[in-house]
Amino acid sequence: MKAVKIVGQEKIEVVETPVPEVGPNDALVRLKATALCRSDLYRYHGTTCFDDDSANTNFTPGHEPCGIVEKVGDKVTNVKPGDRVGLFMFVGCGECEYCLRGDEMLCKQFGCIGFQRDGAHADYIVLPGANCLKIPDEMSFVAASLLTDVGGGLYTACRNLDVKGGKYVVIVGAGPMGCGGVMMAKAFGGKVIIVDVDSGRLDFARGIGADYAINPKEEDVEKRVLEITHGRGADIAIECTGNEVGANTALNVVRPLGRVGIIGENSSCTFDPSAQVIHKRLTILGCWVFNKNDWGEIVDFVLENNVPIEKLATHKYGIEDAEEAYRVFDSHGAQKVVFVWDE
Template sequence: MSQMQAVFLPGNKQVEIRSIPVPEVGPDDVLLEMHASCICRSDLSLYYGNAVVGGGDATGGFVCGHEPAGTVVATGKGVTEFAVGDRVAVYLAIGCGVCAHCRRGDMHLCPKWKCLGFTYDGGNAEFIRVPARNLLKVPGDMSAVAAAISTDAFGTLFSACRKVGVNGLSRIGIWGLGPMGSAGVLAAKALGGQVVALDPIAERREFASKLGADLVLDPTDPQAAQAIREFSGGEGLTGAIDCSGNTAAHNMALDALAPLGRMAFVGENAQTTIRPSDQLIRKQLTVFGSWYFGINEYQDILATLSTHRIDLERLATHTFRLDEAETAFRLFDQRETEKAVFVR
């Protein structure tokens, strides 16, 4: 049996590149040759050994990487809708296929789901085996890097923007301008919103401005709240998205929202502290968690990228080979990269 190189994150900031067998496809599976696979901030929970997805099942015993894109090189005998040579991205949630959530397209809400890179072998390898139903066919002119970024990074924020209700009348605040927040700027602008983007790091604010943000602010600036009020005509924001997971950002966003506004919590955080009476009840806000996207949203994601000529490769600040995995995760952990992508 042929072997392949694959990356594992056993915890304690350890990165292991192992030689393992190339997986064999079952009747409903496909085998992909990997061309791009992104590093995500949630991967660092595996890197440290306290996985935010999968709990005790995510022990670093699986190939990491949940944002992959590649080419089909083998198909199971039951696969009819995909063929060798198809260029695809991969939906990270592997559901049971028959529960109400799966049949609605929300496999990430399936009670029996497995997550690529956490509880199922992921994309930081030379090859990956996945169920054919998890493939997302991409246009011929979309690069592998853009295809990988179109899933968790852009797709998650596109879905969050739609849940927030972004349209041409929206005034949206986005807190945290890492890869997710930057993708949120692109998605919110494409859906017609005016966007104020907030991050304490000057380089991130400058990048968000280049991506089309209407106003960029340092949230630690004492004048930032007043600037948001002026931006929103004194009425407050219609929507907010937090990608930072920071309690101060949660409170600032809730304070900045107009009555009947909507807020999506995207950034991971085990706990936070807010003031429900003043921030929620009196303003009748809608506040909800949002992560990933329904697989049935992907055609709209592709259409938005195409219609607005969005170049997702702009979000990839660094690329690495698989054999550079230790360096890639160390630099990502130290925030010396933004969106880092393994390519081959």
């Protein structure tokens, strides 16, 4: 089979490698669509993610996949060959309280495909059968792939932040996560304000449903949000940039008793807890992916509300063009880049 390997800093190779073996609890999945994520670029640039450096070279990245079950181990009962599935990226111990509730990413022993183990930028992948999440025939493989991270994560963030009709939602950052947030917040009924310094990305966000767009290079974000919200401030803000300016913007634009969701990965941030949080009595939520057991709920929501999640896939490539795909994604010239295989 063909598999992408990161063999050095900003060096991609597509190699022939054996199809992985299936254990008794495993499923072999033939990939049909798998997206690139900003976190894939950590390894691409020679840095680390999840505080792990065990797979710096000669590993297969990719953690947003879906495909068709090809083979299952003797102990797998939830899926069978021929099933269309999305794949949950995290593998835990399977026994702790977090694994049992579907939050494997919180397990002390968790591993993520594409980081601690070979990922999905390949023709096939082996994962525990429990990580296979069925997708209905009416959902495309590309859409399902985008739900395994961006879509599922932003659905969960909007639900947990209580986005609903009439509420003003500021989304900071109009990259893939932010634009996924635009789609989900609109489907929940929110009035969406998108903030970004890239005019092209703001135009894209408008095209998928954002009600207002603010470029901090051109106008004062806090002042403009107050104008839009008739002096109250936003009810909810979702931070998707992963930088200090974005985080502070999210904290500053919400009204007293508002809610802020933090999605953008960031190892350091300075803010004023008293003025920005305590005295406004804000609720701040860490938002990371989704609970595996919510998959059916997420898929139903997208289908019932006609969420155009597939529009995020602005660039599609075959696996043999991985070098170009990574280069384009790294240039910020795309929203989501997705590897696809013919039906």
